[in-house]
Amino acid sequence: MNLALKEKLATYQKRVERGIEQLLPTASTRPERLHAAMRYSMEAGGKRIRPVLMIAASELFPSQADPLAAAVAIECLHTYTLIHDDLPSIDDSDLRRGRPSCHMQFDQATAVLAGDSLLTYAFQLLAGNYAQQPSLATGLIHDLATASSSERLIGGQMEDIDNEGKPIDAETLRYIHENKTGALLTAALTMGLRFCAPTIEQLQQIEAVGYHLGLTFQIVDDILDATSNAEELGKPVGNDSASDKSTYVALHGIDGAHREAKKHTAAALKNAEALGGNNAFLLDLIADLEHRIN
Amino acid sequence: MNLALKEKLATYQKRVERGIEQLLPTASTRPERLHAAMRYSMEAGGKRIRPVLMIAASELFPSQADPLAAAVAIECLHTYTLIHDDLPSIDDSDLRRGRPSCHMQFDQATAVLAGDSLLTYAFQLLAGNYAQQPSLATGLIHDLATASSSERLIGGQMEDIDNEGKPIDAETLRYIHENKTGALLTAALTMGLRFCAPTIEQLQQIEAVGYHLGLTFQIVDDILDATSNAEELGKPVGNDSASDKSTYVALHGIDGAHREAKKHTAAALKNAEALGGNNAFLLDLIADLEHRIN
Numbered sequence: 080m081n082l083a084l085k086e087k088l089a090t091y092q093k094r095v096e097r098g099i100e101q102l103l104p105t106a107s108t109r110p111e112r113l114h115a116a117m118r119y120s121m122e123a124g125g126k127r128i129r130p131v132l133m134i135a136a137s138e139l140f141p142s143q144a145d146p147l148a149a150a151v152a153i154e155c156l157h158t159y160t161l162i163h164d165d166l167p168s169i170d171d172s173d174l175r176r177g178r179p180s181c182h183m184q185f186d187q188a189t190a191v192l193a194g195d196s197l198l199t200y201a202f203q204l205l206a207g208n209y210a211q212q213p214s215l216a217t218g219l220i221h222d223l224a225t226a227s228s229s230e231r232l233i234g235g236q237m238e239d240i241d242n243e244g245k246p247i248d249a250e251t252l253r254y255i256h257e258n259k260t261g262a263l264l265t266a267a268l269t270m271g272l273r274f275c276a277p278t279i280e281q282l283q284q285i286e287a288v289g290y291h292l293g294l295t296f297q298i299v300d301d302i303l304d305a306t307s308n309a310e311e312l313g314k315p316v317g318n319d320s321a322s323d324k325s326t327y328v329a330l331h332g333i334d335g336a337h338r339e340a341k342k343h344t345a346a347a348l349k350n351a352e353a354l355g356g357n358n359a360f361l362l363d364l365i366a367d368l369e370h371r372i373n
Numbered sequence: 374m375n376l377a378l379k380e381k382l383a384t385y386q387k388r389v390e391r392g393i394e395q396l397l398p399t400a401s402t403r404p405e406r407l408h409a410a411m412r413y414s415m416e417a418g419g420k421r422i423r424p425v426l427m428i429a430a431s432e433l434f435p436s437q438a439d440p441l442a443a444a445v446a447i448e449c450l451h452t453y454t455l456i457h458d459d460l461p462s463i464d465d466s467d468l469r470r471g472r473p474s475c476h477m478q479f480d481q482a483t484a485v486l487a488g489d490s491l492l493t494y495a496f497q498l499l500a501g502n503y504a505q506q507p508s509l510a511t512g513l514i515h516d517l518a519t520a521s522s523s524e525r526l527i528g529g530q531m532e533d534i535d536n537e538g539k540p541i542d543a544e545t546l547r548y549i550h551e552n553k554t555g556a557l558l559t560a561a562l563t564m565g566l567r568f569c570a571p572t573i574e575q576l577q578q579i580e581a582v583g584y585h586l587g588l589t590f591q592i593v594d595d596i597l598d599a600t601s602n603a604e605e606l607g608k609p610v611g612n613d614s615a616s617d618k619s620t621y622v623a624l625h626g627i628d629g630a631h632r633e634a635k636k637h638t639a640a641a642l643k644n645a646e647a648l649g650g651n652n653a654f655l656l657d658l659i660a661d662l663e664h665r666i667n
Contacts, residue, residue: 104524109548110531113523163489168481187462191485192531195457195492196523202496203518206511213507217500220514224497229398229407229490237404237486254403 080370084363088131095130098147099154102204116185116193117200120158123176128296128368129153129267135364136271136285139356146274148208149219152201153267156227159201160263162194164236198227218273226266235259252330260300261293268292275356284354288365291347295369298340301326302333303373344369374664378657382425389424392441393448396498410479410487411494414452417470422590422662423447423561429658430565430579433650440568442502443513446495447561450521453491454557456484458530492521512567520560529553546624554594555587562586569650578648582659585641589663592634595620596627597667638663 080088099121108114130150137146165172165180166187173183182190202220209216226232235258242251268289269282277285305328327336347365351358374382393415402408424444431440459466459474460481467477476484496514503510520526529552536545562583563576571579599622621630641659645652 108524110523110528110535112535113528113531117523159489163485166485168485188534189531191457191460191462192523192527195453195488196527198489198492199518199522199527202514203522206515206518210511210515213511216514217504217507217510220496220510221500221504224493224500228493228497229404229411229486230402233486233490233493234404234407237407237483240482241404241406 080367084367087360088364091131091134092127094134094147095127095150095154098130098151102148102151103155103200112185112189113192113196116181116189117196119184120162120175120181120193121154121197123178125176126371126373127154129157129263132264132267132292132361132364133271135361136268137274139272139354139358139361140275140277142274143276144209144212144215144274146271148204149270149274152204152219153223153263153270155197155201155204156223157263159194159197160227160232160236162190162197166190169236169240215273219270222266222270222273226262231258231262235262247330249330252327256294256297256327257290260297261290264293264296265289281354284350287350288347288354288361291343291350292365292368295340295343295347298327298336298343299369299371301328302336302340303371304328305333307373340369374661378661381654382658385425385428386421388428388441389421389444389448392424392445396442396445397449397494406479406483407486407490410475410483411490413478414456414469414475414487415448415491417472419470420665420667421448423451423557426558426561426586426655426658427565429655430562431568433566433648433652433655434569434571436568437570438503438506438509438568440565442498443564443568446498446513447517447557447564449491449495449498450517451557453488453495454521454526454530456488456491460484463530463534509567513564516560516564516567520556525552525556529556541624543624546621550588550591550621551584554591555584558587558590559583575648578644581644582641582648582655585637585644586659586662589634589637589641592621592630592637593663593665595622596630596634597665598622599627601667634663 103118103121104114106115106118130153133150133153134146161175162181164170165175166182172180174180178184180190181193185193201223205216205219205223209219228234229237235255238251239255239259242255265286266289268285272281272285275281304326327339331339344365348362351361351365397412397415398408400409400412424447427444427447428440455469456475458464459469460476466474468474472478474484475487479487495517499510499513499517503513522528523531529549532545533549533553536549559580560583562579566575566579569575598620621633625633638659642656645655645659
């Protein structure tokens, strides 16, 4: 990543961190254990890719409101999925972002409820902060709920679990990744663009960006899992192959996976260029995601 | 319950059942296991108290839209809380409404994800079905998200867990019940009334109805747990005292609990009468909830 992009990205990430700090209930809110767990997982750092993408998309054209509450909402949604995925009955991960996962730091009951709380809070933030622009609020909630539904994000996670230890075909792998990862990344972009009162065509165009970006993101995840060490990644590596999880690397090999990532990055860039507007930062982000190292 | 009320209630319940049948993804939607679990828990019967209360409230004054999708949404929300509460790491209940609970019928991972899915679907239904009336949609979503948040419904559940096996004072018991049970029952009423484009004062008045109704409901729950048998109740009884759970009966005795239920029913009726409008069915429902047997 070049220095200018690195500094710009850090500025956006800090804005998101401040939004999380300000918009979430304090850790001393009753019941304290629950709110401490919500903040523990939300403040664990991470790259804040979804909120940053959302803000970048909201800046493509003149915006009708501050997207920060929506950016925090999508990070709440993403964080809930991590908390529940880490549970012993699902992926059974003890480590997340280099720290004990939520159920290890607190306990399983608290982790289930903290995840439920963050999921709920995402919608509370949207309905509460954009009540004066109810069409915007309804559009944002529609995008977020649809992307994270049983037919998209949760559906992808379910099929991932169902296919553990089984031979997998390319179509099923595609289904899992389009939904488990791609749906929410796409929602980050469509939700951001909604702040610019977009046309249907513009929304479809940014959906195409999200589709290809989501696939790139997941392919790179699979490559990193196969080639990184735990310290770089902040979570256990080789987890996927250890439990016979289906990955792009398993299906296409490392070189094939890199080729796929390159292809989808090019397609995402092409659509983002066609969208026009103030797209320099978004183009830089897309190009960079192919080369991330954690 | 008198025959006229019984028949009227059955009509409303059938309308809710049809709404669930029509508005939820079919059990054969991919991934099938997940959608089968969602429908399994949603179609387990139950009294449909929250959606019926919502429809009754929507009929107090002329309504601006069909409340059925919102009624199904609140039942999705309620059902997700039952699925997650039954998990081994929370209440560890094998039985729900006379059938194996969701994680017993499927497995824990599916139950976590089916709960997440129903919670998400509640908001998807609201944003999707009332998109043409975005102020109504935003109000409904605000009420539902706030009532089911970490400071209300989930907060009540968390404090309930935290106080298991400990001596409990009346204030903590009140906190648990106001939030774990009362918040969503109150939301059923405020959401229903939102269909009538209410004034702030009317919303506050129906909130007072919900507050007292919620307390009555929980007190009666505690009485039934102490006095019923499992067949009548469709779930294990004596569960609360077995795990030293805090109940009205433990704190006030059976007679004291009955007196409390009577007092709060009277207060709910008084507020519902003051609200006026087409309130005969709502008054009947409130009066009857004190005397329910399961």
